[in-house]
Amino acid sequence: MSRYTILLGGGLVRTPALDRQIAGTRVIAADSGIRHAETLGIVPELWVGDFDSAPPALPERLKAVPKRQFPSDKDSTDGELAVDIALEQGATALVLAGAFGGPRADHSFLHMALALRLAEKGIDALLTSGTQEGRPLLHAEAVFGYGDGTLFSILGFSELSGLTVRGAKWPLDGVSVPFGSSLTMSNEVRGQLSVKLGQGRALLLAHPLTGKEV
Structure with a gap:
């Protein structure tokens, strides 16, 4: 690489x-x-x-x-x-x-x-x-190593579907998110954060200094 x-x-x-x-x-x-x-x-x-x-x-x-x-x-x-x-x-x-x-x-x-x-x-x-860190989300499960309490948002660059978020204060399970919605703003890591996106374009924006070090 x-x-x-x-x-x-x-x-x-x-x-x-x-x-x-x-x-x-x-x-x-x-x-x-x-x-x-x-x-x-x-x-x-x-x-x-x-x-x-x-x-x-x-x-x-x-x-x-x-x-x-x-x-x-x-x-x-x-x-x-x-x-x-x-x-x-x-x-x-x-x-x-x-x-x-x-x-x-x-x-x-x-x-x-x-x-x-x-x-x-x-x-x-x-x-x-x-x-702040931005990481593109693809149509496969992505696992992140951010510590508990880390603030993060998922920024949609289109309508999103099949969005699953685990290891978060507010988890999501296969939801659809209209373009421009604030549903995925200002979440917090709780354990092992993973994100899976079915369709659409999105980016994870995290604030690593807000969480505990891992």
């Missing part, structure tokens, strides 16, 4: 879990995401984008990172370009660090939709800000 971390422009908090998730990965920074390299104590192998939001002051070791510049008038975001480069280099698993928050809500939405598209193509994708 070839694992990559993509540094994106959203918020990022360094946590022990995040350190474990990116350990041993190859790293590509997307434009302003380069600033997270200092927070994480890493040096990317490549820095891509149009550099319209590049930090004005960087340490010398980050200034020296090889760059691949793209024109401002382009059909993809810097983050998507970084993902595409990682896939071209053989990536089979991606950590999208800095995927949430920041000044652009549209970019956060794109990162979630992009992770779903990648998962449907067989690419393991984790979105993270350190305090």
Whole structure:
């Protein structure tokens, strides 16, 4: 398995879990995401984008990172370009660090939709800000290692059917969820969390710092 971390422009908090998730990965920074390299104590192998939001002051070791510049008038975001480069280099698993928050809500939405598209193509994708994690749900049972009390929501990107949630304060058994419903918001882990989705597109959004460590 070839694992990559993509540094994106959203918020990022360094946590022990995040350190474990990116350990041993190859790293590509997307434009302003380069600033997270200092927070994480890493040096990317490549820095891509149009550099319209590049930090004005960087340490010398980050200034020296090889760059691949793209024109401002382009059909993809810097983050998507970084993902595409990682896939071209053989990536089979991606950590999208800095995927949430920041000044652009549209970019956060794109990162979630992009992770779903990648998962449907067989690419393991984790979105993270350190305090929040997003994991695409496929049409098979998925088991998660979050501790008791961890807050989580299931975000539907379509109407959902056959949704089963076990190991939660509010379990569900083969339910249908209309698109835009809040039924699957703000649940809590109770034991071993597992989710199975029959039809539709959805993403599990968890807040791991709210639960007990496992």
